[in-house]
Amino acid sequence: MATLKEKIGYGFGDMSSSMFWKIFSAYLPIFYATVFHLSLEVTGILMLVTRIWDAVSDPMMGIIADRTQTRWGKYRPYLLWIAIPFAVAGILLFTKPNFGETGNTVWAFATYILMMTVYTAINVPYGSMLGVMTADSDEKTVFSSFRMFFAYAGSFIVLAAWEPLCNFFADLMGTMKEGETLTHDPNAWQYSMIVVGIVCCALFVLTFSMTRENVKSQIKETNILKDLGSLLHNSPWWILLGGVLFFNFFNAIRYAAIPFYFTTLIAADARLSIFSIDFLFYSGIFLAVGEIANMVGVAAATPITFKIGKKNTFLWSLFALIALCAAFYFVPTSGTSAYWTLFILQILVCILTGVISPLVWSMYADISDYAELKFKTASTGLIFSSSSMAQKFGGAFGAAAVMWILAGFGFDTAEGAVQTQEAVQGIRLLMSWIPAGIALISALFIFIYPLSTERMKKINAQLKEFRDK
Numbered sequence: 001m002a003t004l005k006e007k008i009g010y011g012f013g014d015m016s017s018s019m020f021w022k023i024f025s026a027y028l029p030i031f032y033a034t035v036f037h038l039s040l041e042v043t044g045i046l047m048l049v050t051r052i053w054d055a056v057s058d059p060m061m062g063i064i065a066d067r068t069q070t071r072w073g074k075y076r077p078y079l080l081w082i083a084i085p086f087a088v089a090g091i092l093l094f095t096k097p098n099f100g101e102t103g104n105t106v107w108a109f110a111t112y113i114l115m116m117t118v119y120t121a122i123n124v125p126y127g128s129m130l131g132v133m134t135a136d137s138d139e140k141t142v143f144s145s146f147r148m149f150f151a152y153a154g155s156f157i158v159l160a161a162w163e164p165l166c167n168f169f170a171d172l173m174g175t176m177k178e179g180e181t182l183t184h185d186p187n188a189w190q191y192s193m194i195v196v197g198i199v200c201c202a203l204f205v206l207t208f209s210m211t212r213e214n215v216k217s218q219i220k221e222t223n224i225l226k227d228l229g230s231l232l233h234n235s236p237w238w239i240l241l242g243g244v245l246f247f248n249f250f251n252a253i254r255y256a257a258i259p260f261y262f263t264t265l266i267a268a269d270a271r272l273s274i275f276s277i278d279f280l281f282y283s284g285i286f287l288a289v290g291e292i293a294n295m296v297g298v299a300a301a302t303p304i305t306f307k308i309g310k311k312n313t314f315l316w317s318l319f320a321l322i323a324l325c326a327a328f329y330f331v332p333t334s335g336t337s338a339y340w341t342l343f344i345l346q347i348l349v350c351i352l353t354g355v356i357s358p359l360v361w362s363m364y365a366d367i368s369d370y371a372e373l374k375f376k377t378a379s380t381g382l383i384f385s386s387s388s389m390a391q392k393f394g395g396a397f398g399a400a401a402v403m404w405i406l407a408g409f410g411f412d413t414a415e416g417a418v419q420t421q422e423a424v425q426g427i428r429l430l431m432s433w434i435p436a437g438i439a440l441i442s443a444l445f446i447f448i449y450p451l452s453t454e455r456m457k458k459i460n461a462q463l464k465e466f467r468d469k
Contacts, residue, residue: 009210011150016203044403073213075125087197096186156291243445252398297354329432
């Protein structure tokens with residue numbers, strides 16, 4: 001039985017990863033478009049090309065991690081080795097040089113590729129640790145729930161703090177302009193990322209110190225071609241890969257669209273009050289409250305899953321997401337009642353994505369056990385890297401699609417630009433019918449996923465006999 005210290009320590013790792021990932025998902029597109037001043041079309045290409053490379057590099061890192069042998073284990077040492085490069089790459093990503101238009105574009109591509117490569121180098125081993133920290137399928141769900149709870153806690157902190165932090169540094173330097181809700185000063189963005197980078201580095205070091213690899217595979221000899229061959233013949237892996245890819249596509253579309261939605265459709269002075277407390281209604285608080293809702297969903301995931309199973313929980317959550325996203329299209333964008341409706345829809349959507357998130361990692365751990373029993377391969381890192389690959393492919397196409405859709409609808413990136421009705425319509429679709437359709441495709445994959453609760457009980461029993469030999 002794993003200790004509480006290990007579960008908390010494991011959670012710190014995804015707190016770090018998610019703080020970076022949520023900033024990339026929500027604010028990097030608008031940073032490139034309105035602060036770095038890349039065109040929407042180039043930004044879309046940048047998001048797609050760099051994250052495709054990043055996704056392709058995930059299985060490479062999985063293969064490397066599976067073959068790493070140290071006194072700290074296979075996967076855990078990377079949390080220590082890559083923590084500082086992880087922070088430095090994030091800071092460089094939010095740095096705008098003065099190299100001219102072409103030089104700055106090259107810088108954007110180079111730093112994004114660097115950041116995603118470093119992210120892979122630390123996140124693939126981190127995710128793979130779930131397969132070797134415990135042999136119990138239900139405890140893997142508990143570990144995964146701790147992971148996602150801390151991930152959403154970190155996301156809440158960074159999303160709520162990011163815009164105020166950027167604006168704080170702009171105020172400090174005297175570059176904050178009257179009427180701006182989010183500063184366009186690149187130095188303020190860079191300084192904010194330095195603060196976040198230091199915190200994220202420290203969290204990964206804590207994960208390294210508080211966790212252990214407790215499960216040892218009986219398969220000592222490994223063969224890359226055999227591992228890849230078994231993966232290609234692993235039908236549950238292919239099916240879950242499709243479901244997860246479109247689920248992450250769904251998330252990426254929404255996160256990239258929300259800042260544009262608020263800066264374009266919601267008044268800069270929009271406010272709400274609760275319990276006599278008046279607060280500004282802006283994209284950061286909208287996203288941050290969503291992270292709290294995600295945490296509620298994570299807490300609910302384990303009891304729901306124990307009752308109806310991982311597959312059914314995933315599937316019914318997706319059906320509910322389809323209906324809720326469609327409802328966004330019909331909500332007005334002005335007035336207190338409209339703001340509260342948007343808030344409530346966001347909370348419900350994020351509770352459901354919170355329920356799904358830990359299931360993804362737990363289901364990949366099940367697939368790892370299935371592969372070890374069926375194919376006699378110790379390829380935990382390779383299998384978990386596929387989940388990271390699906391996350392990044394989904395993120396790549398999601399972020400790129402937002403930029404291209406906005407360009408197609410004629411969105412104007414100039415400061416203070418008044419958007420056309422066509423551009424407004426494009427943003428409304430990005431918050432409603434488009435993610436709803438993507439969630440439907442994800443549901444089709446999960447519907448045919450074959451590793452039910454009953455089947456996993458049989459697999460775990462057979463695998464225990466194999467490991468005890």
